[in-house]
Amino acid sequence: MADANILNAGNTAASAQFLREAEIRRGIELLYFGYTNMVRGADGLLDRHGLGRAHHRALYFIARRPAMPVGDLLALLNITKQSLSRVLADLQTRGLVIQAVGQRDRRQRLLELTPEGAALEAALFEELRTGMAGAYAQAGQNAVTGFWAVLTGLIPAADRPMIQELQAGL
């Protein structure tokens, strides 16, 4: 009896630990596959335009926050300015993005999409929208709320305001 209790206690703890790890791994894997499938959704269209995923990310955020200064985009993307500059140069050469001198601070360069850039971004968004809307519909509104909650928890608290500002008022 005592022995059985000891064994049970051990098994229960081990089992709980085991479940925890399985649940964590499940989250890691679904996050990996979910993310890669989402971004893959736009690859065909990007290819047809001779652009890559880095271009897509820049277009996306410029569409999301028009008149965003270069420094803000750098902070969002978390890459070096040298990496971003190649991408922005491509986008400007192709007439998808333009820069304006900031009024408040004339050192800033505010990024904007041209009409062509906006049209392309809309088409790229549509590719992502389809998949995401399907997943939302399948999972239900309650699941969507949980989806957001867990993902928000994965983001360092220090970065959350930046992302919330991105989503503010939209």
Next chain:
Amino acid sequence: MADANILNAGNTAASAQFLREAEIRRGIELLYFGYTNMVRGADGLLDRHGLGRAHHRALYFIARRPAMPVGDLLALLNITKQSLSRVLADLQTRGLVIQAVGQRDRRQRLLELTPEGAALEAALFEELRTGMAGAYAQAGQNAVTGFWAVLTGLIPAADRPMIQELQAGL
């Protein structure tokens, strides 16, 4: 009155559409930032071992499914064998991974972690576990279920069995 109703109907539809797009964009952004923050969690440890993210992915899946044939890993990672071969060569050179000839099919090469490989994978997992466990705890079990549901919906139905098999019995 009739005019007001017409306007309301229009506004309601536009508003619903607007909300839908905002919700989709929110999901896209949280998925992007959540994913990148998760993977970034292991970068320090990887750096100290002179490995990259591609090595991490391979180690992860080999740990998850010991004795996995090369072809299965290729299907999971969705990259070319040439890309994978560089990564596997590195891992074998460093004594983290070994290959065994398949018994059922002797053309297959079954991938296994060495004890050193398993130890490194465990340490890498621990880096991810911290963040994921924190997010789960903050969001709650119900949210976790929704998180899984939405992510599953993002994965093409054809790929889901492969991923479920990965998680089966664990």
Next chain:
DNA sequence: ATATTTGCGTCAGCCATGTTGACGTATTTC
């Protein structure tokens, strides 16, 4: 039994996108 297909490896080269380091210039702030 031979022909074909499959699983895997490899050589060679290219592309996209990230990095570091150094330096320049206009503008703002102290």
Next chain:
DNA sequence: GAAATACGTCAACATGGCTGACGCAAATAT
């Protein structure tokens, strides 16, 4: 007027994808 800031640029390099071509051993089909 000096220092800090926002941005741009040149150069070199690393990582991790890709295509194409070829080879071999083992399994499978005819």
